Amino acid sequence: MKLSQLLEGVTVSKLFQTMYGQMVVTHDVEVGGVQYDSRKIQRSDCFVAIKGTSSDGQKYIQNAMNQGAKVIVLEDDTVLPDPLCMHAGVIKVVVPDSRKALAILAANYFGHPSKKMKCVGITGTNGKTTTSNLVKSIVEANGEKAGLVGTIEYKIGEQVFPATHTTPESLELNELFDAMVKNHCTSVSMEVSSHALDQSRVYGIEFDVAVFTNLTQDHLDYHGTMENYFEAKKRLFTQLKPSNCAVINHDDPWGVQLLGSFNARKISYGINSSADCQAKDIKLGIEGTTFIVRYGGQESTVTTPLIGTFNVYNVLAAYAAGLGLGLPLEQIHTGIKNLANVRGRFERIASPAGWTAIVDYAHTPDALENCLRTIHDVLPEKNRGHIITVFGAGGDRDKTKRPIMGRIAGEYSDLVIVTSDNPRTEIPETIIDDIMRGIIRHASVLREVDRRTAIERAVKSAQRGDVILVAGKGHEDYQIIGKEKKHFSDREVVESLLSRGG
CATH class of the missing domain: 3.40.1190.10 (Mur-like, catalytic domain)
Structure with a gap:
């Protein structure tokens, strides 16, 4: 695609073009593709340096040039001096907002x-x-x-x-x-x-x-x-x-x-x-x-x-x-x-023993309350079973919702098992402490850092007519502990326990 076509609609603050060490003014340079990950750059591609939440793509401009990038789109003109562009034979496009530029470039590239x-x-x-x-x-x-x-x-x-x-x-x-x-x-x-x-x-x-x-x-x-x-x-x-x-x-x-x-x-x-x-x-x-x-x-x-x-x-x-x-x-x-169901959204798993597990993505106070209210709404008035809730809260995320979710779980459940969600770089016990502060004590409460063990304890506690709500992860098939992402699925754990006669 021609550079002029690729840049159509992009707000450009400065365009510095060179070819074989000489200044040129043509926009009819052929561009191979568009990337914002320098590791994916191929010869003649356009690299867009976007500022992410944890890193700045402008730090990887040299990597992109080493990979063969022909065009560099960035916000800070001083990061890539004109003489360096001249020496490397790359085209520099300075824009006020590289994320918006990426969106327009991508739309242009794919028609x-x-x-x-x-x-x-x-x-x-x-x-x-x-x-x-x-x-x-x-x-x-x-x-x-x-x-x-x-x-x-x-x-x-x-x-x-x-x-x-x-x-x-x-x-x-x-x-x-x-x-x-x-x-x-x-x-x-x-x-x-x-x-x-x-x-x-x-x-x-x-x-x-x-x-x-x-x-x-x-x-x-x-x-x-x-x-x-x-x-x-x-x-x-x-x-x-x-x-x-x-x-x-x-x-x-x-x-x-x-x-x-x-x-x-x-x-x-x-x-x-x-x-x-x-x-x-x-x-x-x-x-x-x-x-x-x-x-x-x-x-x-x-x-x-x-x-x-x-x-x-x-x-x-x-x-x-x-x-x-x-x-x-x-x-x-x-x-x-x-539409019969959506994976990880109030997903029911029936037990031969007569209890039901529900796996849901509920990871906010409102979503958790909606799930628990729904369980109350659909349980029969007579011979109503117990509600067992297994949940945690994500680490390195909004801490203020943790005690609120604890209060909701305690209010609507007969047994609450507080466990780990994706603790990430936080100490799991600290997250559990935050949740526990909000729990109303008329519910029985257990702490279990290991999520698999927490679900197992819930299953062992369940009797005919009971409902186990396993909340927070839903469709997710992983758990993030520290910076390591491990395979973990609430649904798979419940089904595994059932297959073993849980």
Whole structure:
């Protein structure tokens, strides 16, 4: 690709070009590819030096040049002096924001694949994964092929790839979109994290539908305050196409604030409010949920295998997104009914002994409370079993939520086993201490640093009718202790214990 084509739309502060030691002005230099990882550079590539949260890509410019980079994109002109460019025969492109530049370069390089599909972006603290899977199912019920970008996995139709991030860097994202287009996907349903919005990973993408699920405490180690967290989420709605649709949770106070903050076509949804798309007559059960949706003066019955009030909100969000895409009601209902479960999201494992384990990603106070409330809602009134909760909290992350989650676990559980999540570089016992400070003592409480042993103790304690909630990791198949990432899966541990007669 010509450099002039690659740089189209990029704000350039300075362009210093040389060829064989002489200054040149042509933009028609051929560029092989785009990379922000110097280790992946091949001859004639463009290297974009982005500032990450833990390292500065400008430190690796020399590595990229040694690998054969022809073009260097960076923010600080002084890092790569002009004489060095002249000597090395590289083109220097100075930009005010290298992350935004990377997003535009990636879109240019792959031919703007996001413009060739309908894009649905879903943001919020909880519910993104289930809602995005529901939207994909709804689109497919309409006979179309859809892509998915999310926390658990990326999908191109039925092809599944493990996810590296909830929302990948803009380069990988555009490469993924390009593969979707080449595989005839007409739309993509994607989770958009606050980190991705803050770091311009989706910069330049115009969304057909933007969904806001909710905002509760999480990621304050990164954003600092809830207001900053909200402002990051809000950016998604500045990237709607002119013929757009914003889908917003009216029952969430941050959602109400968002509804009044911009002009666009909006569909609000909720249970406890006069939302545009409202659920009523909700019937919860261990096998699924039914409720009536009222929208535009009409009512229809929705049936879903998904369990719990929190999933009613997820279904409403996807329902409204389907309306925003202009899909027929029949296909919206079919798509919702077709999605039986999402891995690591209230995933049930039944024991021959009559107890049930639930594996869920709940790692925030709100998500943990939703899970435990749902268990209370679906357990029978008579002969109600005990609730056993196994959970921890991530290390090197927001510490303020730990005692809050402890309080919630103690309030809704009969037995709480506090254990390790991903302790990372923190001392696991210290994290457990933080959680224990919030636990109400009417619940029995155990401490067990080793997560496998904690789950085993829960299984040994369970009797017929009991429910074990293993919370915090969900779909994850690893545990990070120190800086080492080891294979670990809550679901696999439970199933292994069952196979041994646990």
